[in-house]
Amino acid sequence: MKVWPLALGIYLLMLPVTAMVPLLYQLTEGRYPGLSDLERHLFMSANMAGALLFALMAGLLSDRLGRRKGLIVPALMVNGLVLLLMTWHWPYPVYLGLRFVEGCAHMTALSLAMTLAADGARRGREGGAMGLVGAAMSLGVASGAVLGGQLGAEVPERVFLWGGVLMLALSLGSAQVIRDAHAARAPLRLRALVALTLERRTLLVPYAFTFVDRLTVGFIISTVSLYFATVLGLEAARIGLVMAAFLLPFAVLTWPAGLLSQRWDPAAMMASGSLLYGVVLAGLGLVTEQLVLAWMALGGVVAALMFAPSLVLVARLADPAQRATAMGGFHLAGSLGFMLGPLVGVGVLTGLQSLGLPPYPGVFLVVGSLEALCVLVCLPWLLRLHRTAGLRQAPDRGPDRQ
Secondary structure, three states, X not given: OOHHHHHHHHHHHHHHHHHOHHHHHHHHHHOOOOOOHHHHHHHHHHHHHHHHHHHHHHHHHHHHHOOOHHHHHXXXXXXXXXXXXXXXXXXXXXXXXXXXXXXXXXXXXXXXXXXXXXXXXXXXXXXXXXXXXXXXXHHHHHHHHHHHHHHOOOOXXXXXXXXXXXXXXXXXXXXXXXXXXXXXXXXXXXXXXXHHHHHOHHHHHHHHHHHHHHHHHHHHHHHHHHHHHHOOOOOHHHHHHHHHHHHHHHHHHHHHHHHHOOOOXXXXXXXXXXXXXXXXXXXXXXXXXXXXXXXXXXXXXXXXXXXHHHHHHHHHHOOHHXXXXXHHHHHHHHHHHHHHHHHHHHHHXXXXXXXXXXXXXXXXXXXHHHHHHHHHHHHHHHHHHHHOHHHHHOOOOOOOOO
């Protein structure tokens, strides 16, 4: 099927997720007064724990069945129902449990929708397809942050009601629009991803980068969001605009970055973008309230250089019959990073405070430096990918097994 309906669906799928970001303080401390920093951060981590589990399971099951639609539609239905349930005031552990289920359903739909886009892309044209769906995902994240700040300014729970209705409508629309591309069946084994990465060890490179990149995103939507609310004193609507300043350039430039990765070396683009992004993140704690909007926009520009190329590398390195498993591994690594991001943020804050050091800007310096560390650790494999002419020229056969 065509890529643009999938891109539109991914855009809508991302809206409820990030609508909660500018309202993090209101949806945690506001509903449950007296929560600790760790408990507030768990609101984001619980969601990503579910995504972590189903990033792999959805891909394995889809590859075995040779179908994507049969899993996407019910996942969207579950996502919508869980969001509606969250409008009620549950005990906090139940609240976190609903967030976990929401993450399971959301990642199932997202991972398989992106796999469908890869299934339909012609060999050598993965950059345009993956760049488009990546841009849709980023644009949905940016739009959700703005909408959430506006919709939930007076009644934060409104984002659950709005998001639930949207997901149920998207489920019904997907049942009518989505068509499965031809996909060969693969055996359902939990060791399938391990076998795939042992067979094509270069997949570990985009996996490592997405792990660190999504860890920083988890840090941004939790620790940085709380930093904006408690230290800079920004209101929810203003936080949404600041997040959008980062995410909108990221979204707009992801598709061009995907197209560029068809002509340029995607491994080099991914590494250079990560280094620049790490520098911007490390400096965020030194930026004043007046400059934070422009600084976040700069971060969005350089972040686009690393995201689309990592998707392209996964699509090219995996055989078509194993592509959902490979993409599931990509999302598994990203979800693990996303889940750990809030925990790393609160851990670094606690560690700095216990040493008698100011938590800000130290936490930004520590987390930003992880991007440079990832490039350094992966440098031998990055050089190997750079020398692999097959990745740059995208031949009919996949790259040699590493």
